[in-house]
Amino acid sequence: MTTIYDVAKQLGVSTATVSRVINGTGRVSEETRDKVKAIIAELGYQPNQIARTLTTKKSKLIGLIIADITNPFYPALARGVQDVCHSAGYDLLLCNTDEKASQVHRYVFNLCQKQVDGIILQVFAPKDLETIEVIKSAGIEVVIISYINDTSLTAIYSNEMEGAYQATRHLIDIGHQRVAFLNGPKKSSISVNRLKGYKKALNEVGIKVDEQYILYADFNQAGGEQMAQDILKINPPPTAIFAANDLIALGVVQYFEKCNIRIPNDIALVGFDDIELAHLIRPKLTTIANPKYELGQTAAQQLISRIQDPTMPNSHIVLDTRLVLRDSSLVRKEQSL
Amino acid sequence: MTTIYDVAKQLGVSTATVSRVINGTGRVSEETRDKVKAIIAELGYQPNQIARTLTTKKSKLIGLIIADITNPFYPALARGVQDVCHSAGYDLLLCNTDEKASQVHRYVFNLCQKQVDGIILQVFAPKDLETIEVIKSAGIEVVIISYINDTSLTAIYSNEMEGAYQATRHLIDIGHQRVAFLNGPKKSSISVNRLKGYKKALNEVGIKVDEQYILYADFNQAGGEQMAQDILKINPPPTAIFAANDLIALGVVQYFEKCNIRIPNDIALVGFDDIELAHLIRPKLTTIANPKYELGQTAAQQLISRIQDPTMPNSHIVLDTRLVLRDSSLVRKEQSL
DNA sequence: CTGTTAGCGCTTTCAC
């Protein structure tokens, strides 16, 4: 491996001079600068980032801790993070936790040892907040990508409540009175916020919230199938379903297909997230667009700003959702239910 | 930040002793060992991996260079890599190149500076091979996840040719004589190998290869739509289509839907990769299962083995594909075409 | 404008 010492020796200058031209710091005569550059090119010398990090305390590394890159929600988010990081000269360490607190801990620990400059953390459980202390006390910047009730932290999230409101309100507006809500896990903060939006819409138009119509399961296809099955047992059954995410909606679609229940004719359906498959399944899914890529981008921007200026005030940035009308929710006109 | 020196001082021992207990190297009396461990826990000391790397030359970092995590093929692969890496104590640096040679170069350079222990590289263009030299001369291990005609490198890939053969042969077996092949970019090695399998199947049963039926475009939905449109202009049109990947097949499905061409009744369709959406779109897509997760796993295993023992002989590992029968290719019995 | 020097935090001979 060729070191800074090699190029210095080759030219009879000091390593300090070479370091200066590499970093563009301090004054170096144009002449020496050119010579140094030439030798660097000739030797194919690349500065050792590790050594650099040891002295400067800047690793140019950012950790991204998410649930599972295999979940269709995350690739776009990760890409948003990556694009911003990369153009700012940072590299991305990817960590999949499967929402396990123990994994979150482990990764956080690991990233701290690796001296990352910052961490973008998706928090799932209140327990994850402890790890935030670990991060902060290691002097590492952190940005949360989940709703969090703590203004001493920078957090980026989409307007879950508003999105859920839009979805529910849409179903009501097209004539539905009995709207079920197939939610994610009860303790998830995402579930909590989406539930709020659902209730808000119902309250607004004076429909009483019927707890029978609110089910909980995992945020995936299996959860959706399970709840689809269960909701049919309620009497009277709902005429519309708001699924807390597209994967749950997908499960509903798959289960109803088996039962020959037609969407939207028999039951209307709205999802949440607008992942790729929402417009690929049949019927095309009406859903709430969740700005995944922008979430990643914004989180990365905030984090990098904080790395560059740690005194920056913390902020919460809320990104807007949007109703995307497709075929799974047909307009019912003047129809008695 | 608390350093190894702090814990040494706290106990009145030398840093060497502390280092020994952390790494489990050399002899340390059980008594000191316990005391050291206690102090470490008390101080919440974490070894600085950067400093460690500088002395040991082992960063415990692995770079993964792929086209685009947003392409549904990659998340599973990345997960396979990540799972193996993580359980072996390595962290993953994710790089998206969008198949641009310049990006490949840039990332390789970057990863070398960051002193990664190894790189898993997807090569697209022959030009990318130059970067392999850069990696090797930096003393970094590399494993390729693409077919490559060079036994001096370790490469992992699926049996593209066999998969394409299975797909084409299946279409022929169910009664089709005019099978079109909607391929990816002409110069891509994936395209080349899938084309070989297509031709092999045709040749085997004595069907003449008709170049009219072979089209090229990008490996995505837009490419599929374009080629679907073009293939319809051929006279006589094919009775079956083999799409070089599922995204192309998806484009075909979408375009045919617009034209009211029924799959498989009017034209049968087989894809390649078996990404998630293959069984979600309608008709469900018959396709070739490509072991994405295993590809990632195997690549990571090989890479880590090589990192641990660089003298290990290079090998090419070929993973099998498998035909997955679904609805887009219906069996035609004893039918004249 | 350029060189000298002291670390950054850790591992690793080499002594004792």
Place this chain on the structure above:
DNA sequence: GTGAAAGCGCTAACAG
């Protein structure tokens, strides 16, 4: 079984 000390490759005062 333990410590002293060198050094990994680089940057950043501090001199000159």
